[in-house]
Amino acid sequence: MRAHKFDVALSAPAGSALLSDRLADLAVDALIDEADLSPKPALVDRRSSGAHTDLHLGLMHASALSLWPAFKEMADAATSIGEVNPQLRETIGRFGREGEAAMLRTTHGVNTHRGAIWALGLLVTAAALNPDDFSSAGLCQRAAHLASISDRHQPVTVSHGRAATQKYGAKGAREQAQMGFPAVTQAGLPQLARSRAAGHGEQNARLDALLAIMSTLTDTCVLHRAGEEGLHAMHNGAQQVLAAGGSATLGGRRALNQLDQRLLSLNASPGGAADLLAACLFIDSLERALGDVMRNI
Ligand SMILES: CC(C)(COP(=O)(O)OP(=O)(O)OC[C@H]1O[C@@H](n2cnc3c(N)ncnc32)[C@H](O)[C@@H]1O)[C@@H](O)C(=O)NCCC(=O)NCCS
Numbered sequence: 001m002r003a004h005k006f007d008v009a010l011s012a013p014a015g016s017a018l019l020s021d022r023l024a025d026l027a028v029d030a031l032i033d034e035a036d037l038s039p040k041p042a043l044v045d046r047r048s049s050g051a052h053t054d055l056h057l058g059l060m061h062a063s064a065l066s067l068w069p070a071f072k073e074m075a076d077a078a079t080s081i082g083e084v085n086p087q088l089r090e091t092i093g094r095f096g097r098e099g100e101a102a103m104l105r106t107t108h109g110v111n112t113h114r115g116a117i118w119a120l121g122l123l124v125t126a127a128a129l130n131p132d133d134f135s136s137a138g139l140c141q142r143a144a145h146l147a148s149i150s151d152r153h154q155p156v157t158v159s160h161g162r163a164a165t166q167k168y169g170a171k172g173a174r175e176q177a178q179m180g181f182p183a184v185t186q187a188g189l190p191q192l193a194r195s196r197a198a199g200h201g202e203q204n205a206r207l208d209a210l211l212a213i214m215s216t217l218t219d220t221c222v223l224h225r226a227g228e229e230g231l232h233a234m235h236n237g238a239q240q241v242l243a244a245g246g247s248a249t250l251g252g253r254r255a256l257n258q259l260d261q262r263l264l265s266l267n268a269s270p271g272g273a274a275d276l277l278a279a280c281l282f283i284d285s286l287e288r289a290l291g292d293v294m295r296n297i
Pocket residue numbers: 092093094095096097114115116117118119120121122151154159160161162171172173174176217218219220221271272273275276
């Protein structure tokens with residue numbers, strides 16, 4: 001295995017920990033940070049379970065922790081296989097399904113993180129494939145390449161997401177990844193940077209990033225639960241919060257509260273947007289690790 005200067009940065013807090021351990025740590029941290037972020041519209045957070053009757057914050061944390069081995073296995077596979085090819089795609093597909101099984105054992109059958117395993121699994125793999133390039137563009141491009149390869153062992157299931165993409169002709173989790181996560185690179189990450197630069201505070205900047213994603217994403221969780229009316233309510237409401245100045249402003253907070261109420265009344269939970277916020281936080285943490293290395297050279 002090649003040694004990279006980023007191995008040092010990523011493994012620093014854990015001493016001798018390997019790159020794959022640190023990538024799995026960062027993916028789990030991103031999921032826990034996403035769950036804790038509050039007040040998120042109609043999602044599980046520190047205040048409530050949002051539109052979900054079967055989820056709560058403790059379950060989100062336990063589920064996130066249960067995914068650590070799957071993320072580590074994916075990173076290890078990327079390091080040993082070393083390139084984007086069908087073998088790597090099918091290997092991480094197997095670990096993704098094992099991750100889903102671990103999640104369902106932990107939550108007693110509740111879907112807490114299906115979409116997140118997919119998005120973060122691809123990004124963890126993309127990071128381990130080339131630790132010299134943790135740029136968001138590079139990571140998302142490698143992830144997209146992987147997501148575009150078919151997996152012969154993937155069972156054909158009738159998921160809520162697939163049903164919604166077929167009924168509404170919308171692009172779902174699979175297509176978002178195949179396109180290189182435009183919701184992350186063109187909406188979430190730029191908004192995170194803008195709100196930080198405006199001095200809005202980290203939690204508000206993260207909420208604004210979530211809202212930027214929600215303002216255009218065809219979230220199949222919302223489509224499945226609340227149809228096109230729910231999707232329009234999400235797009236319009238999120239745009240209004242940002243137009244009012246974002247979560248750090250009084251007007252933005254009022255609009256955010258209205259969006260929360262509206263989505264709750266429609267039973268519309270933006271779970272796909274939440275997963276993509278976790279993807280933003282993961283990429284952001286990698287870019288910060290890179291910055292720390294540069295400062296210490
Ligand atoms: C591609 C996946 C997400 C299935 O997607 P599908 O649309 O069929 O289904 P499902 O309704 O079960 O889950 C979709 C989840 O994605 C999230 N999501 C919804 N809409 C979107 C969107 N537009 N963009 C991104 N994520 C979204 C939500 O959290 C939702 O719960 C995935 O579960 C899968 O196929 N896994 C197989 C295992 C695998 O190959 N893993 C690869 C290694 S990570």
